[in-house]
Amino acid sequence: MAAPDQTDFFAAEPAAPDWPAAAKRAHQPLAARMRPRLLSEVVGQDHLLKAGSLLPRLVAQIRFGSLLFYGPPGCGKTSIAEAIAHETKSRFVRVNAVMSNVAELREILAGARRQPAAGTILFIDELHRFNKSQQDLLLPDVEEGTVRLIGATTHNPGFYVNPPLLSRSHLFRLEPLPATAVAGVLRAALADIERGLGARRVTADDKILADLAVLCDGDLRRALNALEVLVLGLPEGAVLTPAELEVFARERRIRYDADEDEHYDTISAFIKSCRGSDPDAAMYWLAKMLAGGEDPRFVARRLVILASEDVGLADPQALPLTVAAHHACDFIGLPEAELTLAHATLYIATAPKSNSATLALGEAHRVLKEDPVQPVPLPLRDKSGAASKQNQHGKGYRYSHEYPENISGQDYLEKPLTLYTPKTAGWEAKIAERLARWRELKVQVRLPKV
Numbered sequence: 001m002a003a004p005d006q007t008d009f010f011a012a013e014p015a016a017p018d019w020p021a022a023a024k025r026a027h028q029p030l031a032a033r034m035r036p037r038l039l040s041e042v043v044g045q046d047h048l049l050k051a052g053s054l055l056p057r058l059v060a061q062i063r064f065g066s067l068l069f070y071g072p073p074g075c076g077k078t079s080i081a082e083a084i085a086h087e088t089k090s091r092f093v094r095v096n097a098v099m100s101n102v103a104e105l106r107e108i109l110a111g112a113r114r115q116p117a118a119g120t121i122l123f124i125d126e127l128h129r130f131n132k133s134q135q136d137l138l139l140p141d142v143e144e145g146t147v148r149l150i151g152a153t154t155h156n157p158g159f160y161v162n163p164p165l166l167s168r169s170h171l172f173r174l175e176p177l178p179a180t181a182v183a184g185v186l187r188a189a190l191a192d193i194e195r196g197l198g199a200r201r202v203t204a205d206d207k208i209l210a211d212l213a214v215l216c217d218g219d220l221r222r223a224l225n226a227l228e229v230l231v232l233g234l235p236e237g238a239v240l241t242p243a244e245l246e247v248f249a250r251e252r253r254i255r256y257d258a259d260e261d262e263h264y265d266t267i268s269a270f271i272k273s274c275r276g277s278d279p280d281a282a283m284y285w286l287a288k289m290l291a292g293g294e295d296p297r298f299v300a301r302r303l304v305i306l307a308s309e310d311v312g313l314a315d316p317q318a319l320p321l322t323v324a325a326h327h328a329c330d331f332i333g334l335p336e337a338e339l340t341l342a343h344a345t346l347y348i349a350t351a352p353k354s355n356s357a358t359l360a361l362g363e364a365h366r367v368l369k370e371d372p373v374q375p376v377p378l379p380l381r382d383k384s385g386a387a388s389k390q391n392q393h394g395k396g397y398r399y400s401h402e403y404p405e406n407i408s409g410q411d412y413l414e415k416p417l418t419l420y421t422p423k424t425a426g427w428e429a430k431i432a433e434r435l436a437r438w439r440e441l442k443v444q445v446r447l448p449k450v
Contacts, residue, residue, distance in 0.1 A: 044177035071174030074219030077152035091118035097129035127151035128160035176218025204240035300326035314354035314426035352426030409445030
């Protein structure tokens with residue numbers, strides 16, 4: 001196993017960052033060469049790094065403990081960690097959770113205990129990959145301050161980081177970088193002779209760089225590496241044109257990780273867009289899921305649920321239509337099943353909405369949980385068998401079809417309840433009118449005949 005990356009920032013001169021030698025730097029990817037050296041050079045995270053914010057104040061006073069940076073790829077998590085280590089002149093030890101193990105962690109923590117004055121910062125990339133025992137191993141040294149842990153993760157720490165470690169850390173959420181910020185760094189990389197691509201004298205207008213930034217979805221690392229590939233594919237002094245960018249655009253990948261945050265966030269946006277009757281937003285999120293490789297049957301199942309949970313009796317045709325769409329996805333398959341999902345999505349998004357079935361079921365469950373369970377009234381009990389007849393089961397039952405509009409006036413609960421309240425949207429408005437009419441008939445049937 002390769003030794004962890006250890007950089008003694010304390011030994012560096014304050015004004016001269018301790019970066020690799022020029023020969024080694026030339027073989028690094030552009031994203032690594034252009035990495036910010038100070039917090040003030042980090043772009044696009046102003047909500048965390050603007051003057052007076054908590055994180056810069058903690059770093060300036062060297063009063064921070066362990067930090068967790070949570071955000072999408074290429075948003076600056078590693079850059080901020082290295083800048084903090086440099087500005088505080090700390091010993092910086094970097095490990096990747098994918099390749100590390102308990103033995104390596106024990107060795108690193110023991111080394112930190114032997115050098116307490118160095119102020120070791122232990123940076124763990126992809127912290128979510130550590131299992132519970134590996135995370136628990138960090139706790140004593142984090143608690144004692146032997147190391148300052150900086151963890152970076154693209155996954156929600158609430159699900160992947162042990163609660164004791166999470167409670168001992170400051171959590172900072174980073175956002176995808178705005179396209180303007182990415183384009184600015186791309187422009188600087190084109191001009192920078194020492195660390196960037198300036199020696200090749202390739203030029204590009206602002207529109208090209210802005211388009212490349214948009215294609216990279218807020219991932220600065222990806223944008224820089226794409227720029228490097230494009231520039232190295234041109235002769236020195238050339239101009240980067242839309243033709244070169246088009247090749248990259250055709251292979252654009254949507255950031256969408258199945259069974260992870262992006263999966264759950266996107267389906268949540270899809271569901272809420274359908275519920276909120278916004279067909280344009282619903283179609284956008286549907287297209288994103290399909291472009292990201294989502295299972296079409298998963299989307300179809302959510303549409304079936306929406307048909308009962310949010311459309312309900314306002315449009316009774318929603319349920320059979322979505323069930324048919326789910327069946328069609330099974331026997332048609334992609335790519336044609338995309339049309340079926342689009343059809344069902346637009347139907348649900350534009351249908352009148354009612355959650356009366358959801359509310360009625362929830363109220364019924366609440367009553368069953370909180371109140372005594374009602375016995376079945378005697379007239380409603382099954383009268384099959386001699387014992388049932390002897391106990392007069394079914395006696396007094398009124399056959400509904402013998403009464404006008406099938407309203408006999410009979411109660412079907414020992415203690416009547418109101419669990420279902422119809423909404424006034426779509427078809428359900430007619431149900432509300434019908435129930436009101438039946439309530440009047442019930443009263444009339446019960447009135448004594450003169």
